[in-house]
Amino acid sequence: MNRVRFAPSPTGFLHIGGARTYIFNWLFAQATGGQVVLRIDDTDTGRNTDESLRSILDGLRWLDLPWDERHFQSERRRSHVEAAVSLLAAGAAYRDFTPESDGPATPTGGNAWLCNTGMRELDATESDRRASAGEPFVVRFRVPRENPKGVAFKDLVYRKQFRKYADIEDFALLRSNGQPTYHLASTVDDAELRITHVIRGQDHLTNTFKHILLFDALGCGRPQFAHLPLLLGPDGSKLSKRRHGSVVSVTNYRDQGFLPQGFVNYLSLLGWSPKNNREVLGIAELVSAFRIGNVLRTNAVVQVAERPGDIPVDPKAVWLNGRHLRSMPVDDLLPFVERALRDMGWWSDELGTTRRDWFRDAVGALRSRLNLVSEFGVRCRAYFRDEFGYEAKAIKNLDKAGVRRSLHLLADRIEAVPVFSEKSVEHEVRSLAEELGMKAGLLINGSRAALTGQTVGPSAFKVFTLVGKSRSVNRLRAV
Numbered sequence: 001m002n003r004v005r006f007a008p009s010p011t012g013f014l015h016i017g018g019a020r021t022y023i024f025n026w027l028f029a030q031a032t033g034g035q036v037v038l039r040i041d042d043t044d045t046g047r048n049t050d051e052s053l054r055s056i057l058d059g060l061r062w063l064d065l066p067w068d069e070r071h072f073q074s075e076r077r078r079s080h081v082e083a084a085v086s087l088l089a090a091g092a093a094y095r096d097f098t099p100e101s102d103g104p105a106t107p108t109g110g111n112a113w114l115c116n117t118g119m120r121e122l123d124a125t126e127s128d129r130r131a132s133a134g135e136p137f138v139v140r141f142r143v144p145r146e147n148p149k150g151v152a153f154k155d156l157v158y159r160k161q162f163r164k165y166a167d168i169e170d171f172a173l174l175r176s177n178g179q180p181t182y183h184l185a186s187t188v189d190d191a192e193l194r195i196t197h198v199i200r201g202q203d204h205l206t207n208t209f210k211h212i213l214l215f216d217a218l219g220c221g222r223p224q225f226a227h228l229p230l231l232l233g234p235d236g237s238k239l240s241k242r243r244h245g246s247v248v249s250v251t252n253y254r255d256q257g258f259l260p261q262g263f264v265n266y267l268s269l270l271g272w273s274p275k276n277n278r279e280v281l282g283i284a285e286l287v288s289a290f291r292i293g294n295v296l297r298t299n300a301v302v303q304v305a306e307r308p309g310d311i312p313v314d315p316k317a318v319w320l321n322g323r324h325l326r327s328m329p330v331d332d333l334l335p336f337v338e339r340a341l342r343d344m345g346w347w348s349d350e351l352g353t354t355r356r357d358w359f360r361d362a363v364g365a366l367r368s369r370l371n372l373v374s375e376f377g378v379r380c381r382a383y384f385r386d387e388f389g390y391e392a393k394a395i396k397n398l399d400k401a402g403v404r405r406s407l408h409l410l411a412d413r414i415e416a417v418p419v420f421s422e423k424s425v426e427h428e429v430r431s432l433a434e435e436l437g438m439k440a441g442l443l444i445n446g447s448r449a450a451l452t453g454q455t456v457g458p459s460a461f462k463v464f465t466l467v468g469k470s471r472s473v474n475r476l477r478a479v
């Protein structure tokens with residue numbers, strides 16, 4: 001059975017690149033009947049924070065693509081150390097007693113950066129003696145040097161990959177404080193958690209050569225690897241919070257009123273596209289269309305809206321979200337709208353009980369012009385609150401000759417109808433217009449302006465029934 005993993009480090013927020021990696025792992029697992037492991041890479045105790053862990057888990061839970069298992073890397077430390085000890089015993093690794101600051105990290109010209117002089121060749125007894133004497137050391141992997149070849153593998157996305165041994169330094173496995181490095185911990189975990197496919201960002205491609213050396217030295221089978229193209233900002237540089245702002249943070253999308261399925265759809269199209277280039281895909285459609293081999297090798301660009309007043313995300317993300325918001329079953333949308341109204345302080349419990357039918361009806365009618373859940377709060381105030389403002393265009397409609405006076409007359413007629421319905425309202429509006437010899441459109445637009453302060457929305461007759469009889473009458477009179 002295929003097993004994939006997503007391995008965030010709890011040292012920051014959940015980046016959309018991380019979410020995209022999670023989504024591709026998840027889609028691959030679902031499409032192949034596999035399992036998803038969430039592995040929290042929390043070995044860097046100096047940089048981990050609880051807040052970061054919480055925000056990563058919040059972001060992942062919001063995506064609503066559940067994982068099958070969760071592990072904390074820090075709880076697996078014993079396995080990491082055991083692996084290092086066995087590699088030492090087998091001669092595949094060695095102790096390096098050079099003070100860490102002198103480690104082979106900085107290329108100094110020639111091959112000097114590959115390993116520290118004298119350490120690789122230190123004989124075992126001497127090495128044991130210095131270690132028992134308490135001298136601090138780093139454990140390094142012994143990259144084959146006598147062999148002119150290198151590490152080769154076939155990436156499921158980037159195809160044939162090769163790196164000469166002469167270009168891989170003797171990387172550290174254990175630091176001098178005994179802490180396993182990322183390379184060691186990640187490889188041991190991938191092996192012991194029986195990960196079959198490592199799907200991660202292209203920025204890890206160079207690490208993969210080291211990991212393959214480790215898998216081979218540990219005698220575990222290699223998983224397959226798939227590296228994903230990077231996400232770039234509109235300026236072509238790697239997407240980052242510092243340069244591109246909140247557009248990179250997953251919880252920003254949730255807070256801006258995205259639906260998880262709209263957001264997942266958007267992210268899935270960053271670096272992948274289905275065969276027929278369809279764009280609007282629900283989760284089940286994504287699962288059946290997804291092929292890891294169709295992931296693109298070109299980096300994906302995340303646009304950022306530039307129009308003032310627009311939320312600072314890719315306009316395509318907003319558009320896609322709107323497509324989901326308008327086509328999903330209304331009942332599935334209600335909990336999201338409830339949350340948005342709660343955020344606005346507009347929620348009242350009757351909307352979930354005695355007025356639930358009204359709430360459902362209103363959401364169904366209002367969504368046709370909206371893209372984001374938050375717009376139920378921002379653009380639909382008149383439906384949920386008694387006080388609301390009038391847009392300039394709406395006031396223009398009210399100011400047209402004779403409109404205010406006829407709205408007052410309309411208020412009396414509406415008040416008197418025995419059955420208040422879209423149909424009876426329409427009848428009253430049209431017959432009054434005819435009697436007054438004015439265009440029905442003037443009265444219709446005037447009514448919408450009076451009832452909502454806006455010029456767009458559901459049909460004006462529907463607006464009456466959503467606003468309710470007595471409120472409609474009051475609002476017509478208030479103009």
Ligand code: GLU
Nearest residue numbers: 007008009041186200204
């Ligand atoms: N913790 C690593 C990271 O966040 C994991 C990389 C990997 O997938 O191996 O970059």
